Amino acid sequence: xxxxxxxxxxxxxxxxxxxxxxxxxxxxxxxxxxxxxxxxxxxxxxxxxxxxxxxxxxxxxxxxxxxxxxxxxxxxxxxxxxxxxxxxxxxxxxxxxxxxxxxxxxxxxxxxxxxxxxxxxxxxxxxxxxxxxxxxxxxxxxxxxxxxxxxxxxxxxxxxxxxxxxxxxxxxxxxxxxxxxxxxxxxxxxxxxxxxxxxxxxxxxxxxxxxxxxxxxxxxxxxxxxxxxxxxxxxxxxxxxxxxxxxxxxxxxxxxxxxxxxxxxxxxxxxxxxxxxxxxxxxxxxxxxxxxxxxxxxxxxxxxxxxxxxxxxxxxxxxxxxxxxxxxxxxxxxxxxxxxxxxxxxxxxxxxxxxxxxxxxxxxxxxxxxxxxxxxxxxxxxxxxxxxxxxxxxxxxxxxxxxxxxxxxxxxxxxxxxxxxxxxxxxxxxxxxxxxxxxxxxxxxxxxxxxxxxxxxxxxxxxxxxxxxxxxxxxxxxxxxxxxxxxxxxxxxxxxxxxxxxxxxxxxxxxxxxxxxxxxxxxxxxxxxxx
Numbered sequence: 001x002x003x004x005x006x007x008x009x010x011x012x013x014x015x016x017x018x019x020x021x022x023x024x025x026x027x028x029x030x031x032x033x034x035x036x037x038x039x040x041x042x043x044x045x046x047x048x049x050x051x052x053x054x055x056x057x058x059x060x061x062x063x064x065x066x067x068x069x070x071x072x073x074x075x076x077x078x079x080x081x082x083x084x085x086x087x088x089x090x091x092x093x094x095x096x097x098x099x100x101x102x103x104x105x106x107x108x109x110x111x112x113x114x115x116x117x118x119x120x121x122x123x124x125x126x127x128x129x130x131x132x133x134x135x136x137x138x139x140x141x142x143x144x145x146x147x148x149x150x151x152x153x154x155x156x157x158x159x160x161x162x163x164x165x166x167x168x169x170x171x172x173x174x175x176x177x178x179x180x181x182x183x184x185x186x187x188x189x190x191x192x193x194x195x196x197x198x199x200x201x202x203x204x205x206x207x208x209x210x211x212x213x214x215x216x217x218x219x220x221x222x223x224x225x226x227x228x229x230x231x232x233x234x235x236x237x238x239x240x241x242x243x244x245x246x247x248x249x250x251x252x253x254x255x256x257x258x259x260x261x262x263x264x265x266x267x268x269x270x271x272x273x274x275x276x277x278x279x280x281x282x283x284x285x286x287x288x289x290x291x292x293x294x295x296x297x298x299x300x301x302x303x304x305x306x307x308x309x310x311x312x313x314x315x316x317x318x319x320x321x322x323x324x325x326x327x328x329x330x331x332x333x334x335x336x337x338x339x340x341x342x343x344x345x346x347x348x349x350x351x352x353x354x355x356x357x358x359x360x361x362x363x364x365x366x367x368x369x370x371x372x373x374x375x376x377x378x379x380x381x382x383x384x385x386x387x388x389x390x391x392x393x394x395x396x397x398x399x400x401x402x403x404x405x406x407x408x409x410x411x412x413x414x415x416x417x418x419x420x421x422x423x424x425x426x427x428x429x430x431x432x433x434x435x436x437x438x439x440x441x442x443x444x445x446x447x448x449x450x451x452x453x454x455x456x457x458x459x460x461x462x463x464x465x466x467x468x469x470x471x472x473x474x475x476x477x478x479x480x481x482x483x484x485x486x487x488x489x490x491x492x493x494x495x496x497x498x499x500x501x502x503x504x505x506x507x508x509x510x511x512x513x514x515x516x517x518x519x520x521x522x523x524x525x526x527x528x529x530x531x
Contacts, residue, residue, distance in 0.1 A: 071285045073209055080259060080282070081201055081213050084155060085220040086251040087193050090162060092224020093244035094186060095342060098127065099349040099365050100232025101240065105176075106350075114173055114237050121488050123176050127183070128346070129481020134184035136473040138191020144466065145192075151200040151262040152255070158196060159252045161189035166245035170238045191473060195465035203262035204282055206294075219376045222439065225345060226369035233362045267298045316464055321530035325455040328514055328529075329468045332392070335506045337476040339399050340499030341438045343483050344431075345372075351492060356413050357424050364428060371432045375439035388441075389516040395441025396507035402434035403500035410493035455525060 104112050105119040119127070138161075146154045169182040197217065205213050232240045260282065266275035275298065279291050286294070316326045336342065344351065348368055349361030357364070382391065409427045413420050456464040486495050515528045 071283065071290075073213075074282065074284050076284065077204065077213075077282050078216075080204060081216055083251055083254050084197060084201060084259070085217045086247050087155065087158060087162070087197055088217060089220040089224040089227070090245055090248055091190050091193055092221040093228040094183070094190065094224075095221075096225045096228040096345055096348075096365070096369070097183075097232070097240070097244060098124075098346045099229065100362060101237050102347070102350050103353070103361070104237055112236075115176055116174065119176060121484055125481050125484045126180055127176070128343075128484060129477055130180050131183040131187040132473070132477035132480040135187040135191035136470055136477065138188040138193075138469075138473075140466070140470055141188070144463070146196055146199055146265070146461075151196070151203065151265050152259050154192075154196045155200060155259075156252065156255055158189045158193055159248050159255070162186050163245050163248045163252070166241055170242045173238050173241065191469065192466075195469045199461055199465065200262055203264040204260070204278075206283075215376070219373075222369065222372040222376050226366070226373050229362070229365045229369040263295070264298055264302070267295065268302055315460065316467055319530065321527075322456075322460065322464075324513060324529040326464060326468065328510070329455055329464065330471060331506050331509055332514075333468050333472045334475060335396065335503070337472060337479055338499060338502035338506070339438055340403060340496060341399075341435065342476075343480065343495075345435075347483070348431075351487075352427075356420055357428055359428060364431070367428070367432060368435050372435045372439050375436045378440070387516045389510075389514055392441040392514065393507060393511055395437055395439075396503050396510065398437035398440075399434060400500045400503035400507065402430050402437060403496055403503060405430045406434060407493045407496040407500060410491065410496060414491045414493060455529070 102119070102124060105115055107113045108118055145157065149157075165182040165185040169179055172178050173182075198214065201213055201217055202210050228240075228244065231243055235243065260278040261274060263275040263278040263282070266272075266278060272295070276291060276295050279286075279294055283291060283294065315322065317323050345368065348365045351361065352359070352364040353361035359367075406427055409420070409423065409430070483495055515525065
């Protein structure tokens with residue numbers, strides 16, 4: 001026995017340290033084997049904690065304890081994530097709404113077209129651009145709402161802003177201005193969906209499952225797109241408009257009755273009881289002690305992240321960490337728009353009707369939707385193992401490459417090149433590969449949208465998301481309004497070529513400055529960005 005104590009004491013001299021915590025002596029004796037052995041006074045072993053090596057941003061290797069409190073996700077957590085994500089499903093339907101609708105609005109057949117006259121190019125531009133401009137109001141007006149009324153109530157406000165305008169368009173949709181106004185009000189709600197919803201979901205999840213549930217959330221975007229592509233050509237404009245918003249009705253009811261408030265928001269407001277009760281619901285497979293430890297970790301993160309930080313717009317640039325957060329968040333969010341997919345997805349049917357391919361526009365649209373949905377499954381399975389950074393970088397590179405090829409085809413088609421007749425298949429294949437590449441990183445809000453809410457500390461999250469979304473929405477509104485006009489007068493190849501250049505430029509920036517957020521806490525992410 002004395003020999004064992006002597007050996008342990010020699011280990012201590014070389015590797016260890018003593019500390020006194022709650023009248024217990026703790027001896028760290030085996031760093032080589034990545035273990036900590038804790039002793040009571042009297043040399044009695046009470047626990048062994050396995051440490052795993054992690055590499056810090058500066059290349060140094062540290063040992064991080066394996067978290068024994070990690071458990072499988074509960075059914076209630078999945079229920080909340082899926083029910084809340086219905087908003088993303090409806091957004092996906094509305095994103096592709098113009099694709100099956102515009103050909104009907106261009107028709108001279110009154111049985112198909114609910115308008116008195118066929119829609120013009122200028123009216124198409126307004127139908128794209130004006131609602132996109134109103135999306136800015138959503139980010140501005142709702143930006144601080146999560147901090148004022150809470151995360152849960154903010155989601156309810158978004159749903160209540162989205163449903164009534166759809167009903168108005170169904171009842172009074174015989175004039176183009178009704179659709180422009182109705183979709184503009186809808187976009188006010190959608191303007192904050194991709195900021196407010198990730199804030200809520202990230203705060204009810206844990207560090208180890210944020211990316212997974214971010215993927216699950218954004219899976220509903222292509223699911224809504226496929227739904228829109230399938231239902232739109234088979235129904236009238238009014239019925240399709242109603243079916244786009246119908247899923248919000250049960251979502252509103254369930255959110256009112258069953259949704260909990262974010263535990264981080266409750267803890268930030270000093271409501272310890274509500275926060276712990278919420279954690280018990282979301283993590284019902286954990287013990288009482290593990291729940292308390294989770295709450296202590298939340299309080300510790302709030303204390304560290306809020307220390308000395310303000311909550312105004314100017315504070316977004318007050319430190320290096322926040323400046324990097326804002327820059328990365330801005331470019332990641334902007335990449336969704338400048339990659340061109342939101343525009344092309346909304347315009348794919350009329351675009352490919354004129355592309356001289358072997359398939360109709362609606363057929364290409366359905367293929368695009370199915371491929372996008374399939375690759376969200378792939379991403380869902382891969383992101384937890386690979387991490388968001390590699391996926392995002394690959395997505396920028398591949399998306400830029402396929403956009404370049406698509407631009408070349410549309411240029412050849414516009415100039416009536418004889419080569420077009422031998423490569424009619426190429427734009428369809430390339431657009432499917434393009435959408436696949438986009439879906440792997442840029443398009444999954446789990447990487448770009450969730451990244452924004454992951455990077456900002458708690459007290460800056462709403463302000464930061466509001467600033468970034470507002471700035472990006474201004475640019476997106478300009479792109480949306482200009483796209484039909486540029487296609488009409490310069491050609492679609494010009495727009496697609498610009499999209500590809502933007503992807504390559506953002507790739508270069510992200511390669512040098514984007515950190516990996518997989519499995520890291522908000523505090524760890526901020527420390528990395530501050531270096």
